[in-house]
Amino acid sequence: MLLLPGSRIFDVAVVSEVWGIDRTDTGVPEFQLRICGSEAGAEPLMPAGKLEPTHRLTALRDCDLIVVPGRADPHADVPPAVVRTLRAAHQARTQIAALCSGAFVLAAAGLLDDRQATTHWRLLDQLAAAAPRTDVRSDVLFVDADDVLTSAGVAGGVDLCLHLVRRAHGVGVAAAIARRMVTPPARDGGQRQYVDEPVTVRPDKVPLAATLDWAQSHLDRPIGVSELAAHAGLSVRTLHRTFLAATGETPGRWLQTQRVRRAQQLLETSDLTMHRVAERSGLGTATNLRKRLRSHLGVSPDIYRRTFGSRPHPLRPLPAGGERPPLRSPVAGDF
DNA sequence: CGAAACATCCGCCACT
DNA sequence: GTAGTGGCGGATGTTT
Numbered sequence: 001m002l003l004l005p006g007s008r009i010f011d012v013a014v015v016s017e018v019w020g021i022d023r024t025d026t027g028v029p030e031f032q033l034r035i036c037g038s039e040a041g042a043e044p045l046m047p048a049g050k051l052e053p054t055h056r057l058t059a060l061r062d063c064d065l066i067v068v069p070g071r072a073d074p075h076a077d078v079p080p081a082v083v084r085t086l087r088a089a090h091q092a093r094t095q096i097a098a099l100c101s102g103a104f105v106l107a108a109a110g111l112l113d114d115r116q117a118t119t120h121w122r123l124l125d126q127l128a129a130a131a132p133r134t135d136v137r138s139d140v141l142f143v144d145a146d147d148v149l150t151s152a153g154v155a156g157g158v159d160l161c162l163h164l165v166r167r168a169h170g171v172g173v174a175a176a177i178a179r180r181m182v183t184p185p186a187r188d189g190g191q192r193q194y195v196d197e198p199v200t201v202r203p204d205k206v207p208l209a210a211t212l213d214w215a216q217s218h219l220d221r222p223i224g225v226s227e228l229a230a231h232a233g234l235s236v237r238t239l240h241r242t243f244l245a246a247t248g249e250t251p252g253r254w255l256q257t258q259r260v261r262r263a264q265q266l267l268e269t270s271d272l273t274m275h276r277v278a279e280r281s282g283l284g285t286a287t288n289l290r291k292r293l294r295s296h297l298g299v300s301p302d303i304y305r306r307t308f309g310s311r312p313h314p315l316r317p318l319p320a321g322g323e324r325p326p327l328r329s330p331v332a333g334d335f
Numbered sequence: 336c337g338a339a340a341c342a343t344c345c346g347c348c349a350c351t
Numbered sequence: 352g353t354a355g356t357g358g359c360g361g362a363t364g365t366t367t
Binding site: 234256284287288291 | 356357358359364365366367
């Protein structure tokens with residue numbers, strides 16, 4: 001990771017989360033994450049805090065991949081030494097990826113010339129101005145231009161990082177990381193984000209797509225792996241292999257995850273009885289619903305509903321008293 | 336909660 | 352020889 005003054009905490013965190021955590025117990029290879037800074041000493045992050053680099057800039061030279069987090073001020077200076085290092089790495093065919101406004105750093109080094117790139121949607125025009133020879137795309141989460149990759153806003157950075165992992169290590173490893181990232185050890189409250197858009201590592205080209213869609217729209221039927229196989233016109237054994245290769249998940253696991261998700265949705269948005277929620281999500285019985293929710297989310301259906309249900313309930317006190325000064329970036333807008 | 340019935344996963348191997 | 356398919360069976364996990 002290339003750490004510059006004003007790097008955004010979120011992007012720094014995503015990179016750290018994907019490559020900085022030992023997940024060898026789930027079959028993820030061992031990564032070495034170097035946090036390379038241009039100066040000796042801590043760099044200020046945005047919107048607050050500082051981070052001490054673990055390595056100097058020169059340590060980028062023998063990395064397999066360089067990731068550039070976005071900066072709060074996209075137009076902030078890029079030190080000449082950084083430009084030189086990035087160019088040299090690019091010459092040496094090192095993969096370079098920028099998250100969000102990190103694209104401007106690549107633009108400053110001329111690495112986006114004559115290729116496609118993207119960035120946060122609020123910055124697209126500015127990127128086009130800063131990099132006139134770049135084909136700036138507005139309709140994508142990220143652009144994979146082979147050795148130079150760029151990503152759109154915040155969530156696009158996560159997608160891009162997982163894409164990089166998938167490219168280098170296969171869909172299974174990417175799925176293992178994604179699973180660990182979106183299904184945190186759950187507690188009773190907070191953290192809504194893992195509920196809605198799952199970072200499903202979707203197959204890039206799938207003969208299975210029709211079957212997945214079909215299963216998803218019939219989740220209330222007790223469909224099992226053999227029904228999936230029948231629908232796909234494959235034997236169970238082959239479905240298994242194909243499925244694993246395409247999604248990094250096994251069919252049974254996938255089905256179960258879909259069911260739990262549907263149950264979550266129903267709990268959030270309806271007041272059906274547990275029994276009905278279990279039926280409609282294909283989980284069968286209320287007992288089973290409880291069991292599955294507990295093992296996937298660590299929470300009982302009742303607590304889940306009370307935490308995330310749309311009907312307001314009296315249990316959540318507002319933060320008491322004292323105004324807190326808003327935490328705002330003094331430099332750039334919110335993006 | 337535990338026991339019994341049922342599914343899934345996956346290495347192995349034979350077949351096309 | 353390589354590549355893909357699919358049946359089998361036992362360990363493991365899930366549901367009743």
